[in-house]
Structures are given as structure tokens and as C-alpha cells.
Amino acid sequence: MPGASEQITRLLDEGMAAIAAARGESDLLDAKGRFFGKKGAVSAILKGIAALPAEERKAVGEMANRARAGLESAFDARLSEIREKERLVREGRERIDVTLPGRGPMPGHRHPVSQTMSDIISVFRRLGFSVQGGPDVETDYYNFEALNFPPEHPARDMQDTFYVESAAGDLVLRTHTSPIQIRTMERMKPPVRIIAPGTVYRSDSDITHSPMFHQVEGLAVDRDITMADLKGLLTEFCRMTFGPGKPLRFRPSYFPFTEPSAEVDIRCVICGGSGCRVCKESGWLEILGAGMVDPSVFGFVGYDPEEYAGFAFGMGVERIAMLRHGISDIRLFFENDIRFLSQF
Amino acid sequence: MKIPYSWLKEFVDTRLSPAQAQEALTMAGVEVSSCRFLGEGLDSVVTARILEMRPHPDADRLSLCKVTDGSTTFGIVCGAKNMKAGDAVALAKIGARLPNGVEIKKAKIRGQASEGMLCSEQELKLAEASAGIMILPEDTAPGIPLADALGLSDWLLEVEITPNRGDCLSVLGVAREIASITGEKVVLPDVSFPEEGAPIGDLVRIDVSDPDLCPRYTARAVSGVTVAPSPDWMRRRLTMCGIRPINNIVDVTNYLLLEVGQPMHAFDLDRLRGGRIDVRAPKEALVFTTLDGSERKIDPGMLLIRDGEGPVAVAGVMGGANSEVVDGTSRVVFESAHFSPPSIRRTAKRLGLSSEASYRFERGVDPAGTVYAADRAVSLLSRFAPCFVARGVIDVGGKSVTPRTVSFRPERATRIMGRAYAPETCMEIFGRLGFPVADDGTGTWNVTVPTHRFDIEREIDLVEEVARLSGYESIPTTYPESKAPEFSGDDRFVDVQERAFDFLRGRGFSQAVNFSFVAGRTWERLGAFLGFDPADAVRLVNPISDDTTLMRPHLLTGLLSNVADNVRRFVDDVRLYESGKAFGKSYAGGHFEEPRLGMILCGKRFPGDWSGADASADFFDMKGVVEPLLLHLCASPVHVVPTRLRPFFEEGKAADILRDGEVVGWFGAIRKELLASFELTGPVFYGEIRLAKAAASPPPPGQYEPLPKFPPVFRDVACVFPAGVPVGDVLAMVREVSAEVEEAGVFDIFTGEKIGDGYKSVGIRVKLQSLDRTLTEAEVHSIHSKIVNLLENRFGGKIRTS
Numbered sequence A: 001m002p003g004a005s006e007q008i009t010r011l012l013d014e015g016m017a018a019i020a021a022a023r024g025e026s027d028l029l030d031a032k033g034r035f036f037g038k039k040g041a042v043s044a045i046l047k048g049i050a051a052l053p054a055e056e057r058k059a060v061g062e063m064a065n066r067a068r069a070g071l072e073s074a075f076d077a078r079l080s081e082i083r084e085k086e087r088l089v090r091e092g093r094e095r096i097d098v099t100l101p102g103r104g105p106m107p108g109h110r111h112p113v114s115q116t117m118s119d120i121i122s123v124f125r126r127l128g129f130s131v132q133g134g135p136d137v138e139t140d141y142y143n144f145e146a147l148n149f150p151p152e153h154p155a156r157d158m159q160d161t162f163y164v165e166s167a168a169g170d171l172v173l174r175t176h177t178s179p180i181q182i183r184t185m186e187r188m189k190p191p192v193r194i195i196a197p198g199t200v201y202r203s204d205s206d207i208t209h210s211p212m213f214h215q216v217e218g219l220a221v222d223r224d225i226t227m228a229d230l231k232g233l234l235t236e237f238c239r240m241t242f243g244p245g246k247p248l249r250f251r252p253s254y255f256p257f258t259e260p261s262a263e264v265d266i267r268c269v270i271c272g273g274s275g276c277r278v279c280k281e282s283g284w285l286e287i288l289g290a291g292m293v294d295p296s297v298f299g300f301v302g303y304d305p306e307e308y309a310g311f312a313f314g315m316g317v318e319r320i321a322m323l324r325h326g327i328s329d330i331r332l333f334f335e336n337d338i339r340f341l342s343q344f
Numbered sequence B: 001m002k003i004p005y006s007w008l009k010e011f012v013d014t015r016l017s018p019a020q021a022q023e024a025l026t027m028a029g030v031e032v033s034s035c036r037f038l039g040e041g042l043d044s045v046v047t048a049r050i051l052e053m054r055p056h057p058d059a060d061r062l063s064l065c066k067v068t069d070g071s072t073t074f075g076i077v078c079g080a081k082n083m084k085a086g087d088a089v090a091l092a093k094i095g096a097r098l099p100n101g102v103e104i105k106k107a108k109i110r111g112q113a114s115e116g117m118l119c120s121e122q123e124l125k126l127a128e129a130s131a132g133i134m135i136l137p138e139d140t141a142p143g144i145p146l147a148d149a150l151g152l153s154d155w156l157l158e159v160e161i162t163p164n165r166g167d168c169l170s171v172l173g174v175a176r177e178i179a180s181i182t183g184e185k186v187v188l189p190d191v192s193f194p195e196e197g198a199p200i201g202d203l204v205r206i207d208v209s210d211p212d213l214c215p216r217y218t219a220r221a222v223s224g225v226t227v228a229p230s231p232d233w234m235r236r237r238l239t240m241c242g243i244r245p246i247n248n249i250v251d252v253t254n255y256l257l258l259e260v261g262q263p264m265h266a267f268d269l270d271r272l273r274g275g276r277i278d279v280r281a282p283k284e285a286l287v288f289t290t291l292d293g294s295e296r297k298i299d300p301g302m303l304l305i306r307d308g309e310g311p312v313a314v315a316g317v318m319g320g321a322n323s324e325v326v327d328g329t330s331r332v333v334f335e336s337a338h339f340s341p342p343s344i345r346r347t348a349k350r351l352g353l354s355s356e357a358s359y360r361f362e363r364g365v366d367p368a369g370t371v372y373a374a375d376r377a378v379s380l381l382s383r384f385a386p387c388f389v390a391r392g393v394i395d396v397g398g399k400s401v402t403p404r405t406v407s408f409r410p411e412r413a414t415r416i417m418g419r420a421y422a423p424e425t426c427m428e429i430f431g432r433l434g435f436p437v438a439d440d441g442t443g444t445w446n447v448t449v450p451t452h453r454f455d456i457e458r459e460i461d462l463v464e465e466v467a468r469l470s471g472y473e474s475i476p477t478t479y480p481e482s483k484a485p486e487f488s489g490d491d492r493f494v495d496v497q498e499r500a501f502d503f504l505r506g507r508g509f510s511q512a513v514n515f516s517f518v519a520g521r522t523w524e525r526l527g528a529f530l531g532f533d534p535a536d537a538v539r540l541v542n543p544i545s546d547d548t549t550l551m552r553p554h555l556l557t558g559l560l561s562n563v564a565d566n567v568r569r570f571v572d573d574v575r576l577y578e579s580g581k582a583f584g585k586s587y588a589g590g591h592f593e594e595p596r597l598g599m600i601l602c603g604k605r606f607p608g609d610w611s612g613a614d615a616s617a618d619f620f621d622m623k624g625v626v627e628p629l630l631l632h633l634c635a636s637p638v639h640v641v642p643t644r645l646r647p648f649f650e651e652g653k654a655a656d657i658l659r660d661g662e663v664v665g666w667f668g669a670i671r672k673e674l675l676a677s678f679e680l681t682g683p684v685f686y687g688e689i690r691l692a693k694a695a696a697s698p699p700p701p702g703q704y705e706p707l708p709k710f711p712p713v714f715r716d717v718a719c720v721f722p723a724g725v726p727v728g729d730v731l732a733m734v735r736e737v738s739a740e741v742e743e744a745g746v747f748d749i750f751t752g753e754k755i756g757d758g759y760k761s762v763g764i765r766v767k768l769q770s771l772d773r774t775l776t777e778a779e780v781h782s783i784h785s786k787i788v789n790l791l792e793n794r795f796g797g798k799i800r801t802s
Ligand SMILES: [Zn+2]
Pocket: A268, A269, A270, A271, A272, A273, A274, A275, A276, A277, A278, A279, A280, A281, A283, A284
């Protein structure tokens, strides 16, 4: 078949030209159909090969197959080229501004006092303490007497008390969460290991005192509890709350329901100890009151002080929140200004 | 209490510097909150004398002075007029930096050079205000540092005394503390004086009719005294300690109060009718005028000092106007008594009158110290005011004073503190304290406690002494042995609360904390809208202000005023929640308090949304928080029903939430009148959950059911109902039509002309599903017919065919 190779060459040229000329995917697929379809040019040539003399058949066949393979890969390459181009055009058209805000509310904010309280609670829960609550409106017995504040004792002046109207005249707003100590010990036998978070009230108002504030109090009673244990526990608490490397100072103090009693100071978190307005130039910040449970408190709940010993500690949540967040006026906590809350 | 360091040194010649004393006392439990050098800022201020004074040629209000410090003459321009040539004054030289921060520079004032400044007491921070410059006593030598001239080369210690340490409310008491720390010795000043007057018994007769309330009454008397100002040094010390000097007699009593902590009183003997004193509580109420000029209502049982005819003082609290020392007084009785602390406290509280005396008596005054104080008083007085001290001392009840003995086991201290205290250590500490110890070898000691230590009655009190005086820093840090932790109901509550907070935070709510007390007048004014009779509220007897008179019966008013405050600050989209207690009287006669979770919402549905959905939030936004919150807290299943019981909501936009038939919360649109009273206009939505009830008894763990293997069928029904038909009820009943109804929901709801007034069109989508087979067309048709039947016959619906 003279001309068979010319035919193939021409076919190849035409095919390549058609591929190059195709503008879009459908254009290209049309062209592909023209060449590779059942009635296409390639089939015609392949059919023609069968009619060739045997000696030519091999060489022409090889040539035809090469041409076909070349065309096919050119088609494929052109097809992905066209598709890629179309994808880019389409995506460009559908592109969105990913920097616009997402739909739905942004998270709100925890109140710093509540957050601080939660953090304190979770530290002590990890240290094996369990939460106990109690009433805000308390009796004089639980708030004072059973905590070894006898009637007519000047220790009662330590806490300016709100009294609540009642028939018996013995109701107060609790001035500390310490009544929960008594209520818990009345209910259970040692070992006791509780923390008592809650709202407390004192008739006092200025930039560091609020008539309502929050306290977390802790109590542990067992056969072998010592003041050294108290020191260890509170050291650990302060490390977890204020971070490592903040020295603590325990100094003797007085609370009616603990003896010996201690006031716990932390190295001033503002000035690092060199003295500033916040620590009143002392380099120390008072953060906790603590001590060993007074034997007379055990007397009120029927624990034998010769058998058991215990420690108690208490802290003002607002004070710790103020130190953590650098807040200087306690009243900000109760204004619920969203601009304030959004800072935490 | 303020104590000058120099005064302490008179009682204990300590080696501690003022700063060391501050540190040592603080670490022993007697907190010294400040230790201030009184001469601060007076470095370049000296005494000077005015040589010459003339008016400023160009300024009427100014004077030109020539002053000398004894060697140099200075020209000073001064704005004050209260001085004259010859006066001794305080001169701040060039370079001085005064206590008020002013720096003195060489200056020309209206053309005249000024080489320093003549200072006022105010500028030197010696007084709050002063009318002119400070004029020093005439005999002041010029050229000495002002601090020395005024006795200000001293430190003032501010000591905070805890209620148990009444013994430290004096110079002597703090000196004893220093001695207990350092082991130094306390030395009492000599109190010898000549007794040249008549025997005291001839001058005054003293009876104590109520010895329980007055265990000891000691008196000294003087005659021939002239009432006059006391010497400068005494006036200065009193002033430093915050007591106003009055006259030599009264000043001496106040000086002793500060020095040894013994409150004293001086009576004008010539004004004591019948020349006698009787200490007794009246049987009947009476009115008595105290020396501050106030009429006091005296109740039976309040201890009085009486003369031959009537009361002359409220014992231990305040003297009377009728017997106080006055200008012409020449004969004086000094009272130095011991009164029972609870009696003094009751009286002072009932009279609303707390004095330096009553403050100390309440906390305990050494009953053994009365005679020393009386002697010290007359001895001081006789040194600067010529007088005759009556011979002898009256001392009623003096023999009854005996020190207490307390047992102590050194081993006990070790047990409590968690560090070993050797017996020798304890012994040494008791030695420093001046507590004699008897050790009979049984391991239990008998420790004798001096009478001034009221606070030491039990072994634990001695343990504390050992612990504090050996230093808390010597206590090791150990850890309490760990035990299996408890998980209490309150632990669970804390967890539930924490989950609620997280949920609400995710929904864009911020947390508020309001006071538990609210303004009663708001509740009285708005009672009809607040849904709580103020008479049922828990009320405070002594509120701190009108805004805190009753305990809130619910959380609404706090959150509502927070919204109003934020709107006023240009924050319009407000979402707040609060967790706190509500209070009220209970039917049982006591009171209740209950934890609640309040939520409030106003402004846009999606604040900050840019895609056109800037609609205002409505009732369903609040429902869409409250209901899923309850599901989140495992409180399901809950039912939402319309309510008319909550007047703070608009009627028709209010719902209660029921769980097991009990109301666990409510929500709705806040009533317009209530909004108006908080100056709010837009709709505000509120929800409140009874947190403990909602979260009570968590549901049991969910049980697995096999998943359906056959395809579901969906059917939509559009139906027109009378507007009042509750769609929630419709859906609930549709779900009950047959077991194959797996879900029924609303996909569309509208009203309008097409539907007709008083009607609404509701599109309901039903999902039908069988676990064991594919539903046939006939089955689906049958269920659908039942549903249509229900909608039409039960709810008056009319199926729409579009
Ligand atoms: Zn500091």
C-alpha cells in the first residue's frame, strides 16, 4: 500500500493540529471522536493495515500504533490542560472572602471571680478535697458560736455582720463560709476533707471591700493531721494558683476557730518584693487565713481533740482575682459592664 | 494602735532597730503594719528666729523677713502674717524636700530674693490644716534640726492588735512582746513620789456594790493641783498616738492608758457629792449625761460609778459631765479599776459608744496592774504639777487577783505542729514570756500564766506560744496522707454548673455576678410586676444602704439592671447569665434559698452577622437557649407549657418548663412596664432555671437499640389551624399516631390574607420508619390518613392542597 505511511503521517499532523486548536473540553472531545471513534480516521487506517502485504504490515502497523499512542497522550495532556484552566476560571469566579466573620455567636466571657473560684475549687479537688455547700442565711450558732465566737466576745467585731429579720432574732447573713465546717463535722466522722465555696456578706464597702464577696474555705480532720501538713498543702495550692517561684510566708495570727492560727502572705506579685502601693511597701500580700482547728470547735461537734486534729483555711476569692488580673477596685466585679467582662 | 519607738525603748532597751522590731513583732503575730520615721522630709528644716519683718514693697499679701539660724541670716519672702519679730519658726533651707513633696529652691518672688521658706504645720505634715506658719515655743534655740526640737527623731509603729491580745494595747504590752522575742528584760519606770497629803480614806469613801462586774477598784487622790496644759513631751506623745491633749490631769490618765493599757478616770473630788464613790448597776433605767455632752439612756444592769447622790460615770466607758475635771479643779481622785469585759462590751454596744477605755476593758485589762497605774499617774503628775498626793491607796478587791495555772505537754506541741519541740526549747520560751514552769517529771508541766495574758487558758494556747515564738518558718512542709476522695452532691452540683457555664459561654453569654440583696423600694414599687410579695422576702435588719434591704426572690432585677447599664454604655446586644441563690420566706415559717441560673438576652439575634440575618432576637432565641441547656445538663425530658403565673413576662409570651411534673424553670419576654421602669425599650427576654432541681437525678445511661435496616419514608402535610392551636401539642399527638411515626417536625409556618384572619398555616414533615420491613405504599397511606384525621378532627385543621 504505497502511501500508507504518508497517510499515517498526515493523520498524525491533522490530529495534533485539531488537539491544539480545541478551545474547550467539548471541542476536544469532538476531535477525539473524529479520530478515535468507530468510524474515525484511526480505525480506518488500522482496518486498512489488514489488507497490506505481510512484509509491509509489520512496519506500517508499528508506525500506526506509535501514531495512535502519540495522539492519545496528546489528547489526554490537552484534556487535563483544558480542565485545569477551566477549574481555575470557575474557582476564581466562586472565590469567597475567608476573612469575613464566621456565622454564629463568638463565645461569651466567664466572670473573673467565678473563674477564679472554679480554679481554686479544681485545685483542691485534685488534692483530694470534696465540695460542700451551706446556707447563706445562717444562724448565729453556726456562724459564730460553734466557731468559738462566744456572745459578747470582741472577736465578733472582726466581721461586720448583717442581721436578718426573724422571730428568734438569731439569723445572720453568713460572714464567712466557715459554718459549713460545723455543719459538715456534725454530719460525718473523720476523715474529713472538704472545701466550702460560697457567697459571704459583711457590712463594709470601699475599693477593697464589698458587702458581698466570695470565699473558699477548706477543712481537713484526721488522726494525724499537723500544721506542717497545712503548710505543705497551702504551698502546693499557691504554686498551682500563682505559679512556681513565689515564696510564701506564714505568720502567727488569730481566728477564734483555729489555734494556732496563721496568716499566709505571698511574695508581692506586682513588685516581686521590692515594695509597692499594692503591698503597702511590705513586699508581701496577704492571701489566706489558716490554722489548726481549735479544740473548742471540736467540742461543739463532738470530736475528741485528743484523738483528732485538723486544719482549716480560708481565702477571699475577689482578692485573689484582683491580684491575678491586676484589678484595683473590687466594685468593678459587681457592675457587670460587658466591656469589663470581655477582658477575661 | 500607734506607738512611738522611743516610748518602747523606755520599757525595753532593745537591740532591735525600729525596722527589725517591726519585722520581729509581725512574725510573732503582733502585726506592725507600718513603721514610719517621723522626721521624714525634715532633713534641711531647722529652728530659726525672726529678726525683722516688714511688708513686701510690691505685694500686699507678702512679708519680707530676716531670720537667723544662729549663725547665718536669711532673707525670706513669706505669705503668712501670723508671726512677728522675735518668734521662733521652722525654716526650710534651700535644697530641703518637705514631707508634702515641695522642694525648696532659691527664688525671686515679686522682685525680692527668698533664701528658704518658713513652714506651716500643714506643709510639714504635722497637721491636716494650718492657718499660718508654725510658731515654736519662745525658748526654742535657733539652729537645731526641727526634728530634734519637736521630738520627731523617732519612729511611729502602727500595730494591729488581734482581739485576743488586749494585753498588747499598750506600750508596756508591746515591750513585753519584744522581750518575749529577744529575751531582753522589761523594766518598769520608777514610781516613787512623796505622799504629803491627808490619808486618802479621809478624802473619799469607795464601795463596790457589784463586785462581779467590778472585781477590783483602785484609787489615788491628789489635792492642791492646778489644772493647766501638760508638758510638751506628753502632749506630743498623746498627739502622735491620736489622742487630743486636754489638760494635765486628763492627759495623765490618757498617757497611762497608752503606756500600761490601764484605762483611768479622773474625778473632781469636790464635785463628788458626799465625797464617796459607789460602783453599782442601777435597778431602773435612767438618763445620764456623759462628758461628751450626750444624754445617754442607761438600762438596768449597766454598771455605773455613783457618788453620794447619783451617777457620775458609766463604768469603764465614759465619765460624766457632772464630775469631770474642770479649770478650777484642785482635788482629784484617780480611778484605776478592773471591770468585767462582757459587761463593758454590752454597755458600750447598747449605748453605741466605743471609747479607748471600753475598747481595752472589752479585750481584758490586767487586774494586777491597777495599783501600778494609779501610782505611775500620780508620780508623773507630781513631777510637773505641784500637788499633794494623799497618803495611801484604796484597793477594793485587790486580794482576789491570782494567776492561772495551765498544764502543758511538750509532746502535744510536736503532735499539733508536725515538728519536734525539745522540752528545753519550750522551757526557754516560757522563760522569755515570764511564765514560771513546774515540771514534776510526768511529762505534763504546770505553767503559771501572768494575769495580763487573758488569752491563755488551755494547753493549745501554750502550744501556740511555743510555735509562734520559735517561728512558723521552722515548721516543715509535709503533705497530708492521701485518702480515697469523696464525691459529694455538691461536687456534682459544681460540675453541672460548670457545664452550664460552658454551654452558655458557647452561646455568646457572659457571666454576671450581682449582689444577693436588692433594693426593697424597687420591689415595693414594682411588686405587682415582679411576682413576689415583698412581705414574703427575707429582709436585713441593718442594711448597708437602701439598695441592699432584702434578699432577692429571683435573679431578674439584677440582670435587667445590668442590661440597662450596658445599653446606656452603648452596648446594645446583651447576653448575660448569672448563677446565684434566690431567697424567700418559706411556708414552713423559716426561709428558703435556692440556686438559680438566670439568663437575659436582648438586641440582635446574631450580633455581628453580615449576611442579612440582622433580625432582632425573639422569644424563640431564648427558648433555643433554655431548652438545649436543660438537655445539655441531662435534665431531659422537659415540657414547655404556656404560663400566666409570672407577671414579669408579657402574657402570651411566657412559658414554664416542667420536668416530671415539677416546674424547673421559666422564660419569656419581659413585660413592657418593667422594661420601662429600667428605661429600656426594646424587647428583652429572660429565662431562669432552678438549677438544683433541673440537674437532680441524672438520667440512667442510654440503652442501645438496633439501627433501622429499611429506608424511611417522608411525608409532608400542610394544614391550616385556628391561630390558638399549640403546634407543640399537635406534633406530640402526631408522634403518637402509630409506632412507625419516628419523627414529626415543623418545616414552615405562616399567616396572612391567603390563610385568613385567625388562622395559621403549618407545614408538618413526618418521618415514617419500620424496624423490620420496608413500609408499603398502602401502610404509608393508612398512617397518613390517620394523621390527617387527627389534624382535622382533633385540632380543627384543614389540609391545604397547593
Ligand atoms: Zn508590691
